[in-house]
Amino acid sequence: MTLLPLCEWLAGTSGSIALRESLFTYPLVESAHVLTLCVFLGTAVMLDLRLLGLTLVRVPMSEIERRLGPWMVAGFVVMVITGVLLFYAIPVRSYQSIFFRAKVVTLVLAGLNAFVFHSTIDRRIAEWDRDPVPPRAARRAGARSLVLWAIIVVAGRMIAYNWFDCDKQPQRPIVNALAGCVVRSR
């Protein structure tokens, strides 16, 4: 199964073309995507560092979740909207970018990590709410989150580089396979 035809169709829609060829809209969307990183990941990092017992140790974890959670979620919504728009502007190249693919996979893993955290150790938050250093399962979730989001940020930035682009052949077979390049044989 390949989503390439869908991406090719998307690239031909008038909205995609308008965004791609816009003088200011695309840079503005990208700026919003990068700067909202401060709101979304900034609060997420503080939350993760609290889980690791590295900052805000006197603040109960539940208070941090309750008071910073909404800012994190709001930031995440903006990240997703602007991120979808960036993909919409350049669908085919993004779809065939190994960095974009790595980013999507890591996003899923980060989501899973958050889900597992909320449905396990976070359920028993009353037991460790005020502990300066939360239990091991919570610390692990925080550490995993930091690593995964760091990978997501770096992979996202690397999408801009064309080192492994499909239209830049020859590439190694592994690159073509991972990027889903359609290479015509000579």
Next chain:
Amino acid sequence: MWPRPFFQWAEATTLGEMIRTSPWAFAVIESFHLLALSVIGGAVLIVDLRLLGFGLRKQPIADLARDARPWLIGSLIVMVVTGVGLFLSEPMKCYNSTPFAVKMTCLALAIVFTFTVRTKVTMADEGRVRPPWLKLVALVSLALWFGVGAGGRWIGFSK
């Protein structure tokens, strides 16, 4: 506005030359620049939100400011070191760039403001500074850092 010889000297540095000619150095340095951006964003926001009456508003301002401080300073150091690397790779582009000028102006103001007025206000005894002033300090801080970030992003868009 800027002393041109300084940019010409920067352009000729060995380090700048290395970053410029390496296929991946700029990308790697910029990645660390972005990662530190996330941390500094959190460290600044957690205090400024509190000053505005949002976020962890039950906590004493001074406590939050003290907790955020090492992360603020640590990430700022990473931002500046990686930023110097990025600058050295394209000084003449920066010389002609309005966003770069905006960014550097905001950065200087942000650093001075953060470590003078903002530190003084956040470390003051609870209740000594009235809420409208706390809010003003937060808004100035946010505006200056936004100028740094937006200017930085726009360096890459301008020719």
